[in-house]
Every structure is written in structure tokens, then in C-alpha cells.
Amino acid sequence: MMSDKEPLFSAKNRKLLTNPLGSDNPITIQVLGICSALAVTAKLEPAIVMSISVMAVLALANVIVSLLRNTIPSRIRIIVQLVIVAALVILVDQILKAFAYDVSKQLSVFVGLIITNCIIMGRLEAFALGNKPWPAFLDGIGNAAGYGIILVIVAFFRELLGSGTLYGFKVIPQAFYDMGYQNNGLMILPPMALITVGIIIWVQRSRNKSLIES
Template structure:
């Protein structure tokens, strides 16, 4: 096996790093917006959601890639759904048993991982046509790109909306005594959309190649 591809060849590295920037699932492909609005009021659920999506997406990518040659093409979407749904239920059950507080906060969103467009999108577009290792890296990369945006949005929403970061108070009491108020609007989902919009704006003004010409 002298011509074996090294683990981190340029191609594989790209699978990991592209989704963080120029091929980001949220800001460029505009997938997974729904959950990005829902879990970003605080940093903690955003981080847990990222980890859960990463686990589900990486594993689903590998499983689908492993069985890609056996899947009857007429029911391939159903097969993908079953794989994702089974993994999501597993994640939900494990969270309920080992991280009860977090699972309560995420509540319905864990179930909603199934409907996260990023997952079905990557399975259909990548895992069905690639070997397990690149599929695994693609899963990790896309989940990381998704998580990056989630964490950025959650950072601003929690800081401005609750005056805390990861549950710790960061805005000193003296500010509140002087009349500073948390912005309640930041806690509500529409502000997540506005923050995502600002991120897209900043990214496109830096990387002109992302701007569609029409």
C-alpha cells in the first residue's frame, strides 16, 4: 500500500477546514438555521448541541458511507433517515442518563437534530459517494462549522441578553447599579437571525468570492 493516502492529505484537511469558512453550512449553504435560532440563547446549550450534532453527523456519515454500496437507491433517503433517527435517539437517551440538566434544556431540540438539514444534506451529497474516512472528516468539519456559528451567536446573545457567559456573571453588578439593563430582545429567537445575518454580511464583505452575481 505504497500509494495510500496520508491521513491528513491536503484533500482531507480541506474537508475539515472548508466548512469553517468558505463552505460554512450556516452562513454559506444556509442550512440548519432553525436550530441555530433555537439553542443559541445561552452558550451551554449551543455547545452541547454542537457536540451532539457532531457525534450524530460523523457517525451517520461513516455508517452511510460503509453501507453505501448496499443501499437500494429507491429507498436511500429512508435508509438515511433511519440511520440518523436511530443515532439521535441514542444521543437523547445517553444525555438523559448522564447529563440530565443539559438534556432538559435541549429537550425537543435533540429530537430536532433529525430534521437538521445539514445532516441529511451531507449524507446525500457526500457520504453516499465517498469512503468512510473522508465521510467521517466531512461530518466533523461540517458539524464544527455549524458549531462555530452557534457559539458566536450564543456568545453575543448570552452576553447582551443575560449578562453572563456560560452561566457565569461577566457584567459587574456596578454596571447594573448605574442603570445598565440586559437587553431582553436578545433572548428572543429573532435576534439570532439578525446576528446570523450580521455574520454573513461580515463574511461576504471579507471574501468577495462568496457574493452571488446576478
């Protein structure tokens, strides 16, 4: 029977990890999780912390839902998923408050926002309900990483052009400001996050024509 067993990182499983980074990205291709991508990308730091938190919650929720997938009554499956996600988010919040108080203060409202992140419900519904725990775990990590990559790219440009800093450190030299350079205040506001995401989608589709819908 051992020969039937799929290796942990078979080609199929590796795809679960790598596809969401590019050709099946949750933000640019599935267009999920846009709301939080706009909210937390004014600076790099919250974007990175948010990505890590989403990864923890999504991977765990995927595994739990996948373990329970044969027992969940289909009529209340959305409620069940919501309860699991909400419970995990509260756990993460409580643990951060007890052991990493500074981080929890920075995250403040963002932790609660994880519950409303459509990627989480989307992956539970589309993948975890129909797959075994290990692939579901990889799918969770992969999608959260794909989400994180876009968040970091958007936050990089918004923080650089909007505040002249990166991860809180000044990168644009004072001499530039003396010559009349100014930070672009518009980059801090949410509309520019949407435009930046739009530019990323444009670049990605013009490089990979197979992604363009007919």
C-alpha cells in the first residue's frame, strides 16, 4: 500500500504552494481579499504582520475544516466555517495580548479584520471542504503567501512614494527634499492602493497572455 501513498511534496502538492504566488494569485487573479489589501498597505510593517497573521489563521482553518469536512452538515457549512475562523482569530489575538503585547497593539484593528478577509472563506469553501488535511494546509500557506506578496509589493511602493521611508527607515535623502522633492500624499490614501493593485494585474496579464479572459 505504501506505493499508493503520495509523497508529501509531490508535483501536485508543490503546485498548491506555488500556483497562488503567480498564475492563481488570490488578489490579482481570484480578486479576493482586496479590502484588507487596501487597508493595511500604507506602510510595509503592518502589511508584513498582517500577511503572517493571515497565513497562521488560513493554514489552521483549512486543516480544521478539512478534518471535519465529512461531518459538517452542508446547510450550515458557512456558519461552521465562520465560527472556526472567528474562534481562531480570537485565540491569536488573546495569545498576542499575553505574550507579544507590543505586536498586538500595532495590529489592533487588523486582527479583527482577518475574519472578514474573503480569501479565508473562499479557500475554506473552494478547497478545504473537498480535500485532505495536508493538501489543505499547503493550499492555505500558498494562498496566504500569494496574498502577502501582493501586499508587500503594494506597501513597498506606497510607503516609498508616500512617506519616503521603507519599514520605517528614511530612504529618500534629505538633499532630494531640499531640491524640492515632495512625498506624494495621495499614495497614503486607499484609492492609490487600488490603482497600484490594478497596475500589478496589468503587468502580470501582459506578461502572461493565458491569464486574459476571452
